[in-house]
Amino acid sequence: MQRAGHGVLHLALAQCRAARTTAALRVEGRPGGTFHLRRGGVVAVETSGAPGVEALLLRSGRVRADEWAGAASGMPAAELVARGVVGAAELRVLSAMALQDAVFAVVAGETAGCAAASEAAAVEPTAAGEDPLRLLDGAVRRLAALAALPHAVRPDRERVAATGPDLAAAAEGLPPHRREILFLADGRRTARDIAFVVGRGVYPVTVEVSRMLGEGLLRRAGRDGERPGGVPLVRAGLAPVPRRPPIPPPPSPAAAGAGRRGPAGCGPEPYGGLPRRVPGASGITGDRADGRPATKTLDADDTAASRKGLLRTRGRTPAVRPARPATGPAHHVHVQRGS
Numbered sequence: 002m003q004r005a006g007h008g009v010l011h012l013a014l015a016q017c018r019a020a021r022t023t024a025a026l027r028v029e030g031r032p033g034g035t036f037h038l039r040r041g042g043v044v045a046v047e048t049s050g051a052p053g054v055e056a057l058l059l060r061s062g063r064v065r066a067d068e069w070a071g072a073a074s075g076m077p078a079a080e081l082v083a084r085g086v087v088g089a090a091e092l093r094v095l096s097a098m099a100l101q102d103a104v105f106a107v108v109a110g111e112t113a114g115c116a117a118a119s120e121a122a123a124v125e126p127t128a129a130g131e132d133p134l135r136l137l138d139g140a141v142r143r144l145a146a147l148a149a150l151p152h153a154v155r156p157d158r159e160r161v162a163a164t165g166p167d168l169a170a171a172a173e174g175l176p177p178h179r180r181e182i183l184f185l186a187d188g189r190r191t192a193r194d195i196a197f198v199v200g201r202g203v204y205p206v207t208v209e210v211s212r213m214l215g216e217g218l219l220r221r222a223g224r225d226g227e228r229p230g231g232v233p234l235v236r237a238g239l240a241p242v243p244r245r246p247p248i249p250p251p252p253s254p255a256a257a258g259a260g261r262r263g264p265a266g267c268g269p270e271p272y273g274g275l276p277r278r279v280p281g282a283s284g285i286t287g288d289r290a291d292g293r294p295a296t297k298t299l300d301a302d303d304t305a306a307s308r309k310g311l312l313r314t315r316g317r318t319p320a321v322r323p324a325r326p327a328t329g330p331a332h333h334v335h336v337q338r339g340s
Contacts, residue, residue, distance in 0.1 A: 007108065007112070007141070009112055009114060009115055010028060010107075010108075010112050010115060010137065011134070011137060013026055013115040013117070014026070014036070014133035014134055014137060015133075015134060017036075017038050017041055017117065017133065018041040018042075018132070018133050018134060019041070020041065021040045021041040022038055022040075022041055022117065023038060023039050023040055023120070024038055024117045024118060024119055024120065025037055025038070025117070025118050025119070025120050026038060026115055026116075026117050027115065027116050027117075027118060028107055028112055028114075028115050029112070029113045029114045029115070029116070030107075030110055030111045030112040030113045030114075031110045031111045031157070032048055032049045032050030032106060032107065032110045032157060033048065033049075033050075033107065033110070033112070034046055034047055034048030034049070034050065034103060034106070034107045035047045035048070036133065037120070037124050037126070038133070039126075039130055040130065041130075041133070042128075042129070042130025042131055042132065042133070043100070043128065043130065043131045043132075043133045043136055044124075044126035044127065044128055044129070044130055044131075045100070045124050045125065045126050045127045045128070046100055046103035046104055046107070046127075047103070047124075048103045048106050048107050050103070050106030050107065050109070050110055050156065050157055050193060050203065051099070051102045051103045051105070051106035051193070051196070051202065051203045052099070052102075052196060052197050052200065052201075052202075052203070053099055053103070054078055054092075054095060054096055054099045054127060055069065055077075055078075056197060056200060057095055057098075057099055057200050057201075057202075058078075058081075058087065058095070058200075059200070060197065060198065060199065060200025061199075061200035061201070062200070063087060063091075063095075064081060064086055064087060068081065068086050069081070077125075078092055078096075078125060079125075096127035096128065097127075097128065098202055099127060099202075100127050100128050100131065100136070101136065101139060101140070101204075102202040102203055102204055104136045104137065104139070104140040105140040105143050105144065105203065105204045106156060106157075106193070106203050107140070108137065108140040108141060108144055109140075109144055109147075109155065109156050109157075109203075110157065143204050146208075147204070147207060147208060147211065150208070150211045150212065150215070151215050152211050152212075152214035152215040153211045154191075154192055154207060154210055154211050154214065154221070155192075155207075156191065156192045156193045156196075156203050156204075156206075156207045157191050157192075157193040158191065159191060159192075159221055159223070160188055160189060160190060160191055160221070160222040160223050161186045161188070161190070161191070161192070161210055161214065161219045161220065161221060161222055162186050162187060162188035162219065162220055162222040163183055163184075163186050163187075163218070163219060163220075164217055164218060164219060164220050168183060168184060171183060171218060172184070178199070178201070178209065179209065179213065179218075181195075181199050182195055182199075182206065182209060182210060182213065182219075183213070183218060183219070185198055185199070186210075186219050188222035188223070189222075192206050192207040192210045193206075193207075195210070
């Protein structure tokens, strides 16, 4: 399921649970479905993406077709329990599995929207009233576990086929449920189709198909919704939204200064194109023309008064004095410090 579709379904179920709604929440999409709620709890889920209790009972051979047809039309499963055709505990387990599998089929598909409507007809409940968000979270975990498989397939999209022509030889040593999948994988069936035929849940069958693909027993034969030429058919409502071009990452410091060099002997420029400071560019470093240093450093024998004076002059802007005309060579006067 797309993230947007999952968010829509999660919000709708959360609102129904908070309001203790009794209604039918119809999920539009592929395969879509209907969540039947009573006082905020899910009592049944109907979808074409997974077999229900009836299909599981009939296709698995637990109940014969004539026994199901002879039951009352209102609550056939309950009548079968009363007649002893199927056990009550077995029916409860089967109903819970069908409910969870139906939610998984809806989540694994595509959701276009949700709409709540009043119940048009009575539906046979398969649960006493499950928490809708807990059911949804369980289906999301199953979908994540399926997606983690190396050769995962979508339940209702990818058709599978056996790899070799000799199915009897390939089926030797396989358990019964794998042999059924191998013989039913004819290139026209998906994992969902195989689940309906064998009367098992869509999730376990899809997981088994994905594992058999990884073992080389099956191969992908195509996807539903593709054109004969191999070009996928994308519906307008499901078309992906184009993304903006990604912003390139900033270059590394070595790459940023690879093509630009600073002054001789200074190496490449710093990252970001900032110029490297050149010694002497400010005019206050280096030696003066008369050989004296342009900057004064404090020696250990300087007095505290001289240090304070230096700090005060550094904090102020010196006054500009007019230059005196040069009358002769400069004389240096050496003043000897007193002890």
